Each structure stands twice: as structure tokens, then as C-alpha cells.
Amino acid sequence: MKYFTKIIPVLLYLTFFSAAKAQNIAEKYDHYNAFKELTKNKVLHGYFEPHWFENSTSFWYSIQTEDGEKYYTVLAERKKKTELLDVNKLISELSIISKKSITREEITDIHPSDNLKEFTFVYDQNVWTGLLPSYKLSIKEPYKKPTRPEWSMRRRDLSGNNPVESPDGKWTAFVQDYNVWVQNKETGETTQLSYDGGIGLYYSSFIQWSPDSKKIVSSLYQPAEKHMVNYIESSPEDQIQPKYSSIEYYKPGDALPQSYPCVFDVTRKMMVASCKEMIPNQYNIGRPQWRNNSESLTFEYNKRGHQVYQIIEMNAETGNCRALINETQPTFIDYSSKKYRYDVNDGKEIIWASERDGWNHLYLYDGETGKVKNQITKGEWVVRRVEYVDTLKQKIVFAASGKEGGDPYFLYYYSINFDGSGQKLLTPENGNHRVSFSPNYKFMVDSWSKVDVPPTTILRSAETGGEIMPLEKANISQLLATGWKKPEVFSTKGRDGKTDIWGVFLKPSDFDPSKKYPVIEYIYAGPHGSFVPKDFSAYYNRCRQSLAELGFIVVMIDGMGTSNRSKAFHDVCWKNIKDAGFPDRILWIKDAAKEYPFMGISKVGIYGKSAGGQNSTAAVLFHPEFYKVAVSVCGCHDNRMDKIWWNEQWMGWPVGPEYSASSNVDNAYRLQGDLMLMVGEMDKNVDPASTYQVCNALIKANKDFDFLVLPGKGHEWGGEYGERRICNYFVNHVMNVEPPRMNSSDFGKRLIKTDIDIDR
Structure with missing residues (x-):
């Protein structure tokens, strides 16, 4: 009897404690549900779009x-x-x-x-x-709601174009029986110009005339077998039965079509230039472009593997072909986000972007000799984009980061002369600059901010950078009155002990520095960019603000392997996507926890979508000693299963053993922590089978995991329902608290209709 008298108070205490925790977490859920509306329109005189x-x-x-x-x-x-x-x-x-x-x-x-x-x-x-x-x-x-074109890899039918009229209106060029023909519009006479086209190797009907109407260029085209991905939409809105569909979708290692530009002289009725032997193993051939004098044309050749990128010139008079610009790298050329070309005065000079000195910079080429006249920009900083080129004044206006010290990702705007002299900073204020130029590039609207500093916007001269008039200065007093807490910026050294790694973290609005808060990392480590926010924002979607309001510290970090730093920083991802900057991320979180004792890192969670979905699962597979809980949404879990352009660029070609080494499928047996996988059954960005194959491998490895399929959804988070399930998972598995149950006899709950992130 004495035993029971001792145990009953303990049970009563545990029951009371559990009820208190349940009530507390329910209140936090109510708060996170209301927080987005609470902060809406609370930033006055903030960002605007001119x-x-x-x-x-x-x-x-x-x-x-x-x-x-x-x-x-x-x-x-x-x-x-x-x-x-x-x-x-x-x-x-x-x-x-x-x-x-x-x-x-x-x-x-x-x-x-x-x-x-x-x-x-x-x-x-x-x-x-x-x-x-x-x-x-x-x-x-x-009102007709604008429709967003669906992302697609579908290739157009190169044999189906209409006849193309010459600039002088006297000729038409067309493809018949797989070969190139021309017709004199006055006489009606037709002439066959090529004879080597046939089934499986035919001439493209997308023909380009030279400006003088005497020559044409068409490409001898060798198609490749189509790769299709098949879908079953289980729950269509307009019928009871499922729908079946397929899309054209190319993956690493798939055969690609080959295209060989050929120049024909209409007056001499013959082919005058071809360069098939110069362009083997093509990933892509850029559209040919005639010079104004009709003597030559250029096209761009991206060799498969993305280690060779050339501008090739075809001389329509002599038939000679040469590589006018030859860009090479031992790892990869970031053609998808850093390539820039501008032909000055019909190609007499060419402005070209390259990372050949270890940083992304601009070079001026002699368009006739193909030699570099001078490097335009230089230094340990990165040209991010060119805004416009003034050929009369021989001046370039561009955006760059890393030159001004401080956060190396902040964008600033500059002007510089073609010869590299006279570089001028147009936007000197410390912060990340958003700029909009007038159509004549005489004026610019410049807004600058930081994640913890609201924006200021002025009108500037685009030529001098001088202030013309103030426009807006943000007031966040109403936002602060809601309890909103500013994000905090933190940087520390990466794995090499030298390179600064930058990130930010979010705190709950009821933050108490004397408490300990578990840490959740939101990850997106795709090598095609950098992803930590740099602009001021009152609310962060994709579950970030929601998780913070539930009592987590949410961190975002750009580790090595992402873009917009040095070439060496970027090259960490080469044939090694699984790295995802984790050695840098883990150091960052550990150092931040030393600096901010309120960060609890004994059980770190991580989540992300798409490339971030691959990264978050990789965290608990390859770094289980640090990351304990993960949620992965629409992940590209095996780079052999995802889109060809993205994966071959970073993982290389031919497809080698490094693909398996980075695969979440092949390494699923390593799982030690808690993992929830989510996927939209109609995801047309990443083949949903990529997620199913992780499930299959986990089942074969006898692992416990959670899996949520989103019927009818694409490459997305799953709306409010998906957001709640992600939050629930971390509350349950990191906080060890039971989240509020939605299943009840209350049938008045509204249906889930909104998405937390409409980005594809």
C-alpha cells in the first residue's frame, strides 16, 4: 500500500506536466498559424517594385x-x-x-x-x-488568370518549320525529303542544296539566311531516343478514375541529339562550310548568328561534361572554321548561371565572362583574332551579372559581390571601361542592393538593406551613382510591436580554417535568452547559387518562421560547394554532391552554439526541398553523429534520376561511380536517425520515383522511416497541410512533445487550399 501512495503523486505530476506541455504547444501552434497575418503590412515604406x-x-x-x-x-x-x-x-x-x-x-x-x-x-x-x-x-x-508555362524538357520537331523567306524577299528556303532546298520566288524554280540527309540524320527546317540573302545555315541533325517519365494522377479533380500521362525528361547518361551547322551558298548552289569534326560529344549547340557582312557566322559549342565551351566561327567565304573563344576547366564550366557574352560592333570585340583566374570576371576579346585584349575586371571578388553595355562610351554597368568587405554575398553595382580602367562604385551604402534601371539606363532606383536592417530607397544617376532624390525609408515600429525578432547574422571559419562561412538564424517572437532552444537547419545547397537571405523580410516562408514560432532556432548557411564565391569554393561540389558543405555547416552550428548558449545542438534537425531534399536526407545518412532528424520534400535523392543539365554539370559525364557514392538510395542503409520523406505524385521537376526508390532501399535495409505522398501535387511543399506535418515531425522527434491532433469530431475545419511556397 505504501508503494502505491508513493507512485500516485508521481503519476499525477507526470499527468499534469504532460497536460501543461500539450497546452503550451497548442498555444504555440495557434501563434504560428496567426503570425504571418500578424506581421502582414507592418513594414511601412519598405520594398517596392518600380x-x-x-x-x-x-x-x-x-x-x-x-x-x-x-x-x-x-x-x-x-x-x-x-x-x-x-x-x-x-x-x-x-x-x-x-x-x-x-x-x-x-x-x-x-x-x-x-x-x-x-x-x-x-x-x-x-x-x-x-x-x-x-x-x-x-x-x-x-479576367483571364495568367498561366505559368510548365517547365519542360520537350524538344521541338526540327523538321516541322515553315519555309523561311530571305531578307530581300526573293527566295525561300525549306527542308524536303530530309534535305535543304531553296526556291526562287520569281521563277518558282527549286534547287536542292544538300544530299546527305535521311531518316535518323536530317537537316533542320529552322534555317537562317545571311543578311545579304546569298547564304543560309541549317544544321544536320541526329536525333536521340526520347526518355519519358510516366505518371499516375491518383485523385484528379474532374473524374473518379486515375489519369495517366507521360513527359519527355532527360537524365544523366541519356543519349543526346547532335547538331552540325552547315553553310550553303545559294548562288553557287553548294555547301561551303561544315565543322562536324570540331564539335564531338555535344551537350548543346547554340543558335548560329550571322555577322552583318554575311562573310561569317558564330555559334556556341558546349561539349558534354561541361569542361569545354567554345565560340566557333564559320567563314562562309573560305569554309574555314575555328574556335574564336576556347573556355576550358578541369572541373566544370558554370555555363548555366555565369556565362555571359556580348558582341560589340558586330563582333569586332566580344565581352566574355570566365572563371579562369579563380574568380568570375569579364574579359575583352578581339573578335577578329580571337585573342584577349585585356581583362576588364579582376580581384578576389565575383561579377554576378552585367546590367548593360554602352558601346559608344565603352562602359559596362554590372553587379558584383565580395569587393567591399563584410558579407561577401552583398550585391553592389559598378561601372567600368572596356579597358578595365575607371571602375566606379555606384551603390556605396553597406547592404544588399536591389536596383531597377530606367529604359534608357540614365536613372536607377536603388534599395538596400540587410536581414536585420530595413530598406532605404533612393533615385540615383546610373552614370555617376549620385543621389537624385530620396524615395522611401522603411519604418518597422509596428512590426517590432508584434514581438517580431530580427534575424541574426553569424560567420565563422570553414573546414579549411581560413574561409569565412556566412549564415543567419531566426528566433521565436517570445524569445528568452535564458532558455535553451533546439536547432533546425533549413538547407538548400544546390551548386547553382547561394541561398541564405540577404534582404530584409518580415516573414520567412517554407516553414522557417513557423518552426521558429514553435520554439526552435532556425539556421540557414551557405557552405562550400555553393556558388557566388571563388571557383575553388564552388569546386567542392564537383562529383561530390553529397558533401553539400556539411563540414562547414557543422562547424558553423557548433561555433554559433558557443557564441549563443541558448542554442541547443544535442539533437539537430534539418529539412529542405528538391536539392535541399537530397541534402537533408544526406545529412542523416552521412553525418548521423550530428544531424538526428530530417524531413525531405521532393528530393532529387539520386543524381542519375534527376534532370540531365543540372546533374551532369556538377557530377560530370560519363556517369561514374561518384553518382552512386552521392546517392541517398545506395546509402539508405546508413540511416540512424529519424527521417520523413514527402513527395508530390505529379512532380515534373524531379522524378518522384527518386523518393520511392529511397523508400524501397530503406525497406530492404529494414529501417524505420515516415513517408507522405501528396496526391495531385507537384514539386511543392504540400500547402498548409505539408507545413503542419513538417512542423509536427520536429516537435515530436526533436522536442519529444506530442503535437496537437487534428483528428476530431469537429467537421467545421476549413479545407487546405493554400501553399506555403508557390515557387517551382
């Missing part, structure tokens, strides 16, 4: 102010800013016409006209027109 009027130096924009939403026009030449549109007046007039109370949320797509005398907007499935300044409103037409 809408430049066509062929003008004037623009309009909308902004949230203390007095509500405002629309302004700015006349840059006159340094004049004027209120354009009163939204409250619009709502009042529309309410009178509709005979009911209208809210701002019911009105979308407000867009002033170039003449500033009217505007359009969308309400109740119609496009409306409003006159200024009278606000007389009328229905213009039914």
Missing part, C-alpha cells in the same frame, strides 16, 4: 504607409514625386457600384496607364477600368 513607363524616365510604385496603401508617380527628370491613386477612393466608388462593402483584399492587379489618365484593376473575375481623377469605373473584360 514600374517604368515605356520609353520614359518616369515610373510608378505602390507602398504601405501610415495612412494605408499609396500609389505614387516619380518624374525622374524633374525630381518630382506625386500621389497618383487614392485606394480608399477606389474602394468607396467600387462599393457604391457593387452595392456592398468591398475590402482591399478583393481588389488585385491595380495598374496605372502610361498616360496617367486611367488605371485598371481586377475585381469579381473582371478587369475594370477607372478614370483619373474622376474615379469613374466600368467593366472592361472578363
